[in-house]
Amino acid sequence: MSKILVTGATGNVGKHVVSSLAAAGHEVRALMRTPASAPQLDGVEVVEGDLSSPHTLEPALHDVESVYLMWPGIPVEPQAVQMIARRSRHVVYLSTDVADLRDGEQPTSVHQENEWLIRTNAVSWTFLRAIDFATNALAWADQVKQGIVRWPYGQAARSLIHERDIADVAVHVLTSAGHDGAKYVITGPESITHAQQVTIIGEAIGRHVRWEDLPPDTARKRLTAAWGNPEFVEARLTAWAGFVHTPERVTDTVEQLLGRPARTFRSWVDDHADDFRA
Helix, strand or coil: CCEEEECCCCCCCHHHHHHHHHHCCCEEEEEECCHHHCCCCCCEEEEECECCEHHHHHHHHCCCCEEEEECCCCCCCHHHHHHHHHHCCEEEEEECCCCCCCCCCCCCCHHHHHHHHHHHHCCEEEEEEECCEHHHHHHHHHHHHHCEEEECCCCCEECCECHHHHHHHHHHHHHCCCCCCEEEEECCCCCEEHHHHHHHHHHHHCCCCEEEECCHHHHHHHHHHHHCCHHHHHHHHHHHHHHHHCCCCCCCHHHHHHCCCCCCHHHHHHHHHHHHCC
């Protein structure tokens, strides 16, 4: 049986990839920066390593067949990506909905650059292009507890995906054939507005939560102060404005791969209801 390395093994998606692989009897190696603080799972080998320090990856990649790669919010470390791509037979990379680079075109995002490095160095690869995570709604938790969510573009319609569906797709791709060179765009099963999401959260926790549209200029200042990245804030505001008139697309990729529908946003809220309760 082949050994599978999982990066981001304690993250929202990675922890489910690890537990699902282990439960199915696969040999799993979990890469962690601080293994001593990690929960112990039967059948999981925990190794220390840091994607920002390529030399720390050597032990983790020994005798590995496949890798689930989730890149954290840091600049690309080309040597690390190349090492992972060259030292494993198959790389499954959690990306986002990016365009393929044309010949000579320079990447404009971390995900584009990582995809290019993997494509040009790996024997076999699969990209999971998740449009956006339902877990991003946790940013509203403090406001939900106060009974009102102030955020821009309440009518922006999103197709958020449950982190467990991302993990289930990753496990399927890691453990079955026929996915080499695939670029799977994965979403939730529906497109619902920001305001509708807040209503669903309120229903799940048994209280009325009101939505209030935050003017874009006010949101720009607040989000820039909170996130510290004006370009990212501007990109988000532009995207949300677009989703008011053109809802974020919905794919049936999860159902096609797993043979069952993707989990709904309401299902995700039920799983995380305690995070929104005061």
